[in-house]
Amino acid sequence: MTERYVVAIDQGTTSTRCIVFDRNGQLVSLAQQEHKQYYPKPGWVEHDAMEIWRNVERLGPEALRRAGIGPEQVAAVGIANQRETTLLWDRATGLPVGHAVVWQDTRTDALVNSMSLTIGADQVRHDSALPFATYFSGPRVAWMLAQQPGLRERAERGEVLFGTMETWLIWKLTGGLHVTDVTNASRTMMMDVHTLDWSPSSLEFFGVPKAMMPEVRASIGVFGKATSAFPGVRIGAALGDQQAALFGQTCFTPGEAKCTYGTGSFLLLNTGGELIRSTHGLLSTVAYQIAGEPAAYALEGSIAITGSLVQWFRDQLELIASAPEIETLARTVADNGGCYIVPAFSGLYAPHWRSEARGVIVGLTSYITKGHLARAVLEATAWQTREVVDAMNADSRLTLKTLKVDGGMTADNLLMQFIADVLDVPVVRPLAAETVSLGAAYAAGLAVGYWPDLEGLRRNWHRAGQWLPTMDSELRDTEYGNWQRAVERTFDWIKQPR
């Protein structure tokens, strides 16, 4: 057998990476390139899709070269991508129509508000299982189509195409295949989560012509063969990045959950074949679908500010020189000294969804030192996780037994111990840190038979670290009560106009 490797493309918000994995799921080589962020107006965030494609075109061969292999030794390529980022391009020339509008972009704020009050909005909510928010792609497409005269007509004739980043990359890699996967489609507000296809009424609601939409496929199954970057190699999978991390952590059974701790944090719980509509502020989403099988669903809790609170502490307060030093500073004191920081910098995400909330530091006394503040910074990430886990337990009636973690903040031992303490469950870190890429590789390898089944993948997962809860339950309850009171103090800070 000459096909000895699987390649993952991780098309993220700030950079694109190509990683080569071997049969044990071990990283063999990596090539990475950042791309430019465009901020044309406050709240607007854009990417140049051509720049991102050129990066993939260069990083693919570079990763293979570093591994010392050729495309003939690659069994499959898998794609994990930044979700909800929205792009239009010309079918004939293959050139983007303007920049891609990134998931963080809030330009559709007013549009989303008015849409959410329009007749038909409830049907969209029902079909997509999503609330109206600037986060999702549907309102963005509506906004983009309204920008240029004649664009909608061209879209109706199928001359202008819509896609999220995986759709764009597959189009470029295959030279014209226009497809998406169910996980990415589930973040557009335009897919029906039951039929796993575009909802005709939602497309009509957003005024998006069917002719511009990609075909919705299972996440795991051969999409086609690449003609560039990896000539001749099959594209075996495409998944949104957080769903890829869930897959990379081998959370294949209902009740298994992972949390990726980065700038923000994303907790996903596998709910199996059952779509659970959250009544506690979580998102219902597709976890993955293997071709020919029913989809697996997930509940998702998104926390806006976790690692970025540490960055703020470093760059704006300048109390530490590097992010890891937050732990050193926090360990100079035994507890938070009664101080709590709620980082509602741009409102609060799950489970509160309060856009008018703003951050607070409460419990300040003359006793408080920068060490206590550092502790409060770390504890904020743990308590926000606790709120999401509580919402998940309530929605799913599945009680979380352990939390699998990944991402840069897992290097912080004090934080990981504190998360175990406040959740009262073990927190485990896998031996493979690159779970997003690994998930894309696993999915692609599974699609082409490189790995036989989910059990085979599960055997590759190994525990690299574990933190067990040690906190006294009375203290936990008292502290959680304090945190919740601190959260209440962030509400209603921004006065709404009108």
Next chain:
Amino acid sequence: MPGTVQSIERAAAVLRLLAGGAGSLTLGEISRSLDLAKGTTHGILSTLKTVGFVEQDRISGHYHLGTALLRLGTSYLDINELRSRSINWADPLAARTGEAVRIGTALDDQVLIVHHVFRPDDTFQTLDVGSLLPMHATAIGKALLAYRAAGAVPTKVLDRFTRRTIIAPRALAAELKLIRENGWSAEVEELTPGEAAIAAPIRGQGGLVVGAIGIFGHVERICDSHYEPRPRLVAFVRDAARAVSRDLGAARG
């Protein structure tokens, strides 16, 4: 008499100027004051910035003395920074060798464990982070001792843990010399019967040894039938140490 190094003299002059100045200075002010070309001055300032002796204000672009100068006497690399920077190399080392990985740094006369990756067999293990180990009886400790500039061999009485623990100062000095020659260290049943370890130094900027990374496990897995560390495992440990050192800015060695 050997010649002096001109760029070091100039760097010292820049530091004296910043220490005596009004808090912060521009590139132009520094180059004018020392009568140096702007390019030369900029090169000196950039280098001093990378080692942390000089900092540059993000907005004004003015230069002032760095906080690293105030901490010259203490450890210059934060232990949590060391863990954060080495975590991506410690995981593959555990995966390749099938053994547990530890990273340690010197704290007074002991080894402080700053990072620990479980042996990847999913058995129950507990994190050793924060625990203290004796220097002379561990692979990590001996790797740290070997590169200490002065007083490498502790003067106090060395504790015996097993009959293989090296407690004679002369024997330990010979062992440390061997470690410097080989570039790696081993511990064979010197702390705990039945256990062995291999370690190699992690170097930071300028080649300064800031810690050591190694694997530990059952002696029959770490060593061959002659109680010699397996060359394949030694190579993996040294590769990992070099990779972390490169990330920390040490010159390629």
